[in-house]
């Protein structure tokens with residue numbers, strides 16, 4: 001029998017021996033999470049990067065309610081429904097030009113797995129099988145075995161290392177060292193043996209890898225090198241999509257269209273689990289055949305769940321009807337004004353920003369994800385009802401777009417104070 005005073009719930013990325021008590025949230029209101037006792041916590045990380053317009057956006061909730069009364073779920077092989085059809089057309093209309101088909105799944109990790117399977121299926125079906133994948137150093141693409149294989153190796157996945165497949169890792173394009181990345185990409189693409197199937201990368205900012213940024217021209221050049229060498233480019237916009245980097249999709253800033261685009265997190269405004277993998281016509285057409293062996297063999301039980309699709313459609317409408325882009329610009333400007341104060345502060349380093357995401361590193365002797373200061377920072381912020389979850393000594397803000405200027409000022413005030421936690 002489980003002890004009745006201890007919850008049987010096993011939480012993600014949580015060391016229960018150190019953090020036995022989770023905070024129970026009863027309601028979500030805009031940028032705030034509210035407990036049953038009425039404690040109001042400012043959600044400065046959009047509940048793990050998913051909530052874009054704020055919690056319980058009325059239009060999105062109304063769409064969920066209406067769809068739930070019409071059709072809750074239907075098998076998606078051999079059947080379709082209006083929300084999935086409308087959403088696919090809507091996504092193609094707003095995505096970088098040239099993407100023509102939409103495959104649904106239910107999480108960012110699966111959207112990446114689907115992308116990789118599409119890429120390998122493409123090469124096999126055109127009669128030139130390839131299976132080597134190129135990725136960026138410090139990348140993160142999810143926690144499934146495939147996702148872990150594609151991402152950076154570290155404490156997150158050390159126990160599973162024996163199961164992970166090999167990929168070729170390009171050095172991260174740190175400022176001033178971009179050429180090394182591009183050169184490594186050229187070399188990898190040119191390899192006579194084991195020509196890569198695809199390059200998979202998070203455009204402009206690597207999230208879980210530590211909010212590491214690189215400039216649009218580098219992204220553009222990476223895509224051009226892939227194109228010139230006939231290597232597919234897969235953009236993992238699971239985190240960067242839906243306005244985070246200041247534009248709807250990060251790829252827009254480089255003026256590129258990836259061959260395959262992965263979307264999840266903010267696709268439903270963060271209200272429901274749904275993912276989409278978009279691809280160009282040649283990739284779909286390589287699977288098009290009277291030969292059933294060429295079928296794209298992927299499915300999950302809830303592929304294109306109608307309620308989730310309705311939520312995503314409502315999200316598209318919010319982007320159309322509301323001044324979302326003006327809000328992105330407002331948040332970017334507020335970040336910039338606050339960050340200016342930290343640029344000359346010796347207690348911090350690497351002050352950076354991509355659109356609505358701001359990050360800075362607290363100077364410590366032990367840096368990285370397990371930096372001793374990480375949990376202490378988290379505790380310090382949450383004690384003030386601020387949900388900020390540092391990646392080691394990297395403090396970042398990724399608020400929902402309804403966050404107010406006063407909320408942002410409060411967050412930066414707390415970050416300033418947090419510097420006092422490390423003995424100077």
Ligand SMILES: *Cc1c(COP(=O)(O)O)cnc(C)c1O
Pocket residue numbers: 106107108109110112140141142143202207208236237238239240264265
């Ligand atoms: C979060 C994330 C994923 C995984 O998404 P899940 O929905 O958590 O499976 C994949 N790629 C990137 C870039 C992410 O930030």
